[in-house]
Amino acid sequence: MGHLAASEALKRFRVIDLTQVRAGPTACRQLADWGADVIQVQMPEHMRGDDTLGGQDGSDYQYTHRNKRSITLNLKESEGIAALKRLIATADVVVENFRPDVKYRLGIDYESLAADHPGLVYASISGFGQTGPYATRPGFDQIAQGMSGLMSITGVPGEAPMRVGIPIADLCAGIFAAQGILVALLERESSGKGQWLHTSLFESMIYMLDFQTSRFLIDGEVAQQAGNFHPTSIPTGVYKARDGYMNIAVFGSKIWERFCNIMGAPEWVSDERYHDKASRSINRDSLNAQINERLASQDRSYWIAKFNEGGVACGVINDMGEVFKDPQTQHLNIVKTVVSPRLGEQRMVGQPVQLTRTPSTIVRSAPLRGEHSEEILKTLGYDDAVLVQMKSLGVY
Template sequence: MMPLSRFTVLDLTRVRSGPTCVRQLADWGANVIKIEATDEVDTSKGMGGERHGPDFQLVHRNKRGMTLNLKSAEGRATLHRMVEKADVVVENYRPDVKARLGLDYDTLSKINPRIVLGSISGFGQTGPYAKRPGFDQIAQGMGGLMSVTGLPGQGPVRVGIPVADLTSGLYCAIGILVALLEREQTGKGRWVHVSLLEAMIGMMDFQATRWTMKGEVPKQAGNDHPTTTPTGLFQTTDGVVNLAGGGQNMWERIVAVLGIQEEAKDPDVANDKLRTKNRAKTNAMLQAVIGTNTSEYWVSRFNEAGVPCGPVYSMDQVFADRQVQHLGMEMPVEHPLLGQIKTVRAPMQIEGVECARRPTPERGEHTEEVLAEFGFSADEIAALRAQKAI
């Protein structure tokens, strides 16, 4: 038994945002059934990259797989029958498609008033952009992230991961868990819906509230922190280090480590506000000393003084780091066709419970097994197959 073993989740999601949501539930033991279109309907064999590639194997792990033709009346009827016994349905269709397939909350809640429906869209379930197709990079641009990312003056820059997809998935998973907790008191389900645009604006955090509260439009700050100095990258004799030293207390520690007590008497760097105003001068003061020794030297010296400082890794260096190895972020999984593969475990740790390690299912691998668990007889399953509903 795992923390979420008592919940059955029907996963109708594709690509990344929806699968990211469902993976949060699957990793902690939820009975997740990944429902894909049949071969006749989906000749491309699914969305989200090569099935045996790292992307697909990451986002769809810890699930069982079945096929279902939701374009057929028999397929939709089968899904509705499964909804009767399920706890959660998650989908990321466009709002108009959802209604056409009978996956809207009004329909599902009449079948099962306890059902929790999680929906992820590009721009929201209603409004002038509701029918637009959603894509991560579009949300990064419209949510403001690209306007503050990159070096000053170089123009908008996308982040190197699909951050809108990932955060909308995380927010939706949190909402589903909230709805399940409430259901324990009320006995009724909820519709939880998140959009890539809302998630991206929410993730803009203090950069967003700089505008809503103070009317400030944040600009690109490159590797410097937008509002406090010194925080950024500094060249060493063999690379760069990341230094985070905002605030007066941290500044005094930096001054002591670098031995720049005389230089720090300059009135232009007397407090955090002035140091940020005179950022170039502040950074140059530090760079003059940091550039005389190695990255390893400065990482050690600053951390000993209680100043956050670290290297800047490529991905191979990330997994070679002794702390990352200690944390066990690289997680082996046995795949029936690929052998042992290594993926990335869930980043939270729950004492006494391990992240589940079930490989991503093959297309339709568990169709008959799952339907039998939902009460379908062998004859009914054979009929569905003959009708090309599964």
Template sequence: MPHLPASSALQRFRVVDLTQVRAGPTACRQLADWGADVIQVQMPEHMRGDDTLGGQDGSDYQYTHRNKRSITLNLKEEEGVATLKRLIAKADVVVENFRPDVKFRLGIDYETLAEDNPGLVYASISGFGQSGPLASRPGFDQIAQGMGGLMSVTGLPGDGPVRVGIPIADLCAGIFAAQGILVALLEREASGRGQWLHTSLIEAMVYMMDFQTSRYLIDGEVGTQAGNFHPTSIPTGVYKARDGYINIAVFGSKIWERFCHILGAPEWIEDARYHDKASRSVNRDALNAEIDRRLAAHDRSHWIEQFNAGGVACGLISDMREVFEEPQIQHLGMVKHVVSPRLGPQRLVGQPMQLERTPSTIARAAPRRGEHTEEVLAELGIGPDDLARMKATGVY
């Protein structure tokens, strides 16, 4: 089956996906979801290592590789590499997450490929960058979370570092790579030239530290664990109502005054312990304990209604079942439906932004390894006899 674009937005672009695991496949999924013809290149079945996310029929793999086509090529065979180069010569984008030296050894680095395809946008994702003292070190999400500073500010004070519950360094590196690809494609419209772009898990993680970086670089402050409470804006964090926990966010003096009135404590507005942001920070433990005491008078639903009606942000702390039962999430249409030829109907989360004229959908379930090899190679002009020979000799 030929390319089925998930959107008309990027359907004119062809992307060769040479990535494995999560960061690279995430970048390519972003492009596929907006209509690019993403061709995933995998090792033949008899050569494959543990390069899939929970197995090809697993939910993780199905989510990450939807809207793509899959071919297999043996890059240990000279003809396999030659066929890959033939595919790339007609592509707009290549995405790879090999160790930095592998692409040069195979002769599929940017400079080599750009000789035949000067408009090529070539994206590399690594653990620590393409050069420097740690460039050859293997990268892994949790390693980047630790080295990038995230684990030092996550968790309860005194309990030791805590990882985030999703592979945030992988995901952010993939999303940043996709953004870089789109920037390079836009620039190509002006210059007519492609370029090499690269990001890494560690760069993504440091960038995502956001205000914690400016607290250090500008103010000289080293952030520490603040648990479930905002490190600088008090009171903002997790509080306990009569029947469970809620999040409350109080930013600014006006919101603080509204919060005090709703909670039935208008005297706090003039209380020297809580009068301004600095005082509330010094006395945060006493304030938080008093807030919990007052919240215990009513259930979560009462406080969520009261605070939001008064302009104070407040919400449930939901597990995944509760997330997808939330009427607002249902209204936003974030769950998309697709039918896998072998696994049946599936529900998957779609893109988190809406383009009204060129929306994204899920047009194709994740492919099986090599499902589209002969289809894609035939598009390159390789005939049936050569395809049969290549298969017999292990090229794909």
């Protein structure tokens, strides 16, 4: 069947995916969703360990590896490495998330490959970086969340540090790696040269702390937990109406005035406890108590209508089922459908960026391990007799 491009945008690029678990596969999924020919290299069935992401038939694996092809190669054998290098010679990009030393031992590090393939863009994703005192440590999402400082500012004040409810370090590292790959491919158009780029879960999380890092690096302020409330913009957080919880976000003096009028409390604007940002920060608890007291008189739908009419940001707090029933979710058409030959119709979230001329879609369900091995190897010049021999020797 060959390559099925999910978009025309990156159709001309081939990516060799040497990754596993989540961060690396996420980077490659980003490229596959925009049309790149992503070839996932996996260990042969007889050598595989426990399946990651819940097994190949699991929803997590299916979501992460859509729009890719799969080849199996035994990288412990010289024939497997040779086949991989032949495959890489046809590619624009290699993505790997081995321990930093493994690629050198296998002879598939950037310097070794670039000697024969100077246009190669080579992306490495690790837990803590390619060098430094932690470079050889195993890196996992929750470890990065904790060491980056994210968990120290997440959760209810006075309680234990709290992880974010998604693997945010993995996902961000993967998305940043994909962004770096695209930057390198753009630069290659002028220089004709590839390059090595690398990121890590740890770096990605430090970057994602955003204004919290500037609060420390510029202002010297060590952020603390703020629970469901914004640490610096007050009132912004989770509040309770008569029939349940909702979010309200009040940013700036003009919106603060609008909010007070909607709440039926115009006196808050001039109240010395609340009249400016600093005062509201000091008196956060008393203000929040008064807000909740007034909200309790009506249902969320009433307040949402009032706030939206007045230009104050607000919204319900949906569970997963409610998210996908939401009319705006349905209008945005972010849920795509693909048919798996084995598992039937599957619904998945597509890309959150809409390109009007070269949109992304899902054209292929996640492949079985090695589903496209022979198809790909034949394009590299291996004939049937050689493939039989390679298979008998466990090369693929």
